[in-house]
Amino acid sequence: MALGQSLQQKLLQKLSPQQIQLMKLLQVPTANLEERIKEELEENPALEQGDEMNEENFEEPRDEFETAEEEFESEGSEEEYDNIDISEYVSEGDDEVGDYRLRDDNYPELDDKQTTPFKIESSLHDMLADQLGMLTLDDRKRKIAEQIVGSIDDDGYLRRETASIQDDLAFRQNVDASEEEIEELIQLIQQFDPAGVAARNLQECLLLQLVRKKNEGRAVQGAIEILSHYFDEFTKKHYDKIQRGLNIDDEELKQIIQQIIRLSPKPGGNVGEVNKAESYVVPDFFIYNTGGKLEITLNSKNAPDLRISEGYRDMLKEYDRGSKKDKRQKEAVMFIKQKIDAAKWFIDAIKQRQQTLMMTMQTILEYQYEFFLTGDETTMRPMILKDIAERTGLDISTVSRVANSKFVQTEFGTYRLKFFFSESLSTDSGEEVSTREVKKILSNLVEGEHKRKPLSDERLTELLQEKGYNIARRTVAKYREQLNIPVARLRKEL
Incomplete structure (x- = not known):
């Protein structure tokens, strides 16, 4: 060319x-x-x-x-x-x-x-390091404990496997530690504040918090038993199975659930810079x-x-x-x-x-x-x-x-x-209204529902249509998710 x-x-x-x-x-x-x-x-x-x-x-x-x-x-x-x-x-x-x-x-x-x-405040890791400094440990155990504290996430969970921590100690600190030794120090750090820190999962985190309150009554003991043996049923709100398994009535179950919902699912989220909700x-x-x-x-x-x-x-x-x-x-x-x-x-x-x-x-x-x-x-x-x-x-x-x-x-x-x-939505009269208005009404309907029989997406759609809003069920489900409102089954209360 x-x-x-x-x-x-x-x-x-x-x-x-x-x-x-x-x-x-x-x-x-x-x-x-x-x-x-x-x-x-x-x-x-x-x-x-x-x-x-x-x-x-x-x-x-x-x-x-x-x-x-x-x-x-x-x-x-x-x-x-x-x-x-x-x-x-x-x-x-x-x-x-x-x-x-x-x-x-x-x-x-x-x-x-x-x-x-x-605001001027210390982070979660600073807080844990301060508590670690108050323990009487030899140099070897202190290195292991510091490695564990450094492996804790900002929300307070220890998501690193014990075997991985063992490898980190061997290659980075030149410390040959057994898994039993590491586990013993993890349990020691789990006694630190805030309660629930260094847990490996949500179940362990909630149980660590309840153990500190075990002398506060039968409701706490029942909460420990539910989280220990009926955790899946509790997360899916299958309360009838829990009642049959523990042989308790509605009032006792309500008191137990009140104890559980007061716990913090992210113990590190309330400490220092990581608390985005309170920034x-x-x-x-x-x-x-x-x-x-x-x-x-x-x-x-x-x-x-x-x-x-x-x-x-x-x-x-x-x-x-x-x-x-x-x-x-x-x-x-x-x-x-x-x-x-x-x-x-x-x-x-x-x-x-x-x-x-x-x-x-x-x-x-x-x-x-x-x-x-x-x-x-x-x-x-x-x-x-x-x-x-x-x-x-x-x-x-x-x-x-x-x-x-x-x-x-x-x-x-x-x-x-x-x-x-916000986008617009048409009413029966042809008027265009903000989707923000529809979401507000949807939120009010959910707040005013009977918590023993929460409204389904189909029923919410019918109520909105009765108010003159042309809206489909899938749109209601989308708005509900945008408002962080769970499905009807998970909104059920005793």
């Missing part, structure tokens, strides 16, 4: 480094924004944290995907060295970069009251109801004031005043200009981020105004990313980045922004 040349025209989309930086910043929640800014402060010496700001000289934020050729970093060509223009960097009126934090003049006191909560949520927005009028303010406490370093500006002024300009000085000036440009782009991106967040949240507020006013989930309207994108003029991907991992605090609680997005 002969070689040839051809001329072609192509239309391509390219993202500038500044656009990529903005998109990444949009995804960062307020809780992590301060850390991101600290990283930029460490990488760019021309950027520094300041206290006083002047908004007059800050340029209006550019369009979301507007790009200018001069924004790209210079490559340090000879022509650039010979034609360095630093007038825009040393002008007297541009000493400060404008305030991008969007403070709310209606709530000036929030600047002092909005704080980011944090703090830092809201990105606050919505206040002032005399029936809803107002939004942005949590700006995590965004410190930024400005261009005065030292770098002074270097450029010294260069501008000097008469002798050799190549080394020009290279230094090019470096300073690049760093100042990067600092300006970063501050501009932060400002665009804050304005994009406010624009998106304001639109969500207007769309779901009734919910923010009343807190009633049944008043929520169907809303998808496209609806917000069309109203704000932003791209759908941009709205998605804003909604991802962001929280809003209202008088009714703190919600993820994703919570307000």
Whole structure:
């Protein structure tokens, strides 16, 4: 095949480094924004944290995907060295970069009251290591015990086989330990707090907790017997088999089950950093109801004031005043200009981020105004990313980045922004309602059911259809699973 040349025209989309930086910043929640800014402060010496700001000289934020050729970093060509223009960097009126934090003049006191909560605590392994340090063990047993503690998962379970721990000790610690010796120390560690730690499975975990309470009455003794001999029947809620096997009545079984459900299935989940259920949520927005009028303010406490370093500006002024300009000085000036440009782009991106967040949240507020006013989930309207994108003029991907991992605090609680997005469902009258409304009604039906005879998916479907919702049984099952509601048989209580 002969070689040839051809001329072609192509239309391509390219993202500038500044656009990529903005998109990444949009995804960062307020809780992590301060850390991101600290990283930029460490990488760019021309950027520094300041206290006083002047908004007059800050340029209006550019369009979301507007790009200018001069924004790209210079490559340090000879022509650039010979034609360095630093007038825009040393002008007297541009000493400060404008305030991008969007403070709310209606709530000036929030600047002092909005704080980011944090907790300082030890992890599960630190807690176990402290208890291990209080035991009197020789060096050999201490190495074995430390290996066992190190093999415990964050939720408190010891899922590594005894034979595997034995191999680890032989190859890593040069300790030849028998399985009996390891098992003896495992049983010793199982006496540590929290109760149930170092269990190999759920059954052993619950039994370890009950053994510590065995002197608290007959119900505890019955719970130990059920978990020891009828564990499968208990997990499948085959209570009739348990009653026949232990010869107990409904009241006795109810007391025993109450003892079991008070136990923790994940003993390590309540200790230290692994307790995700109790981790703090830092809201990105606050919505206040002032005399029936809803107002939004942005949590700006995590965004410190930024400005261009005065030292770098002074270097450029010294260069501008000097008469002798050799190549080394020009290279230094090019470096300073690049760093100042990067600092300006970063501050501009932060400002665009804050304005994009406010624009998106304001639109969500207007769309779901009734919910923010009343807190009633049944008043929520169907809303998808496209609806917000069309109203704000932003791209759908941009709205998605804003909604991802962001929280809003209202008088009714703190919600993820994703919570307000839902598909639509038709009623008998042809009206479109939010699936969130249907899920709320489904949840209320399950809460109000007779626990001895819980409602099946078929019955739930009939009740929803009676209320005017066109819904299939498989859709009800899907919504039930999304709400983490078990099937009727597992919801049965005595």
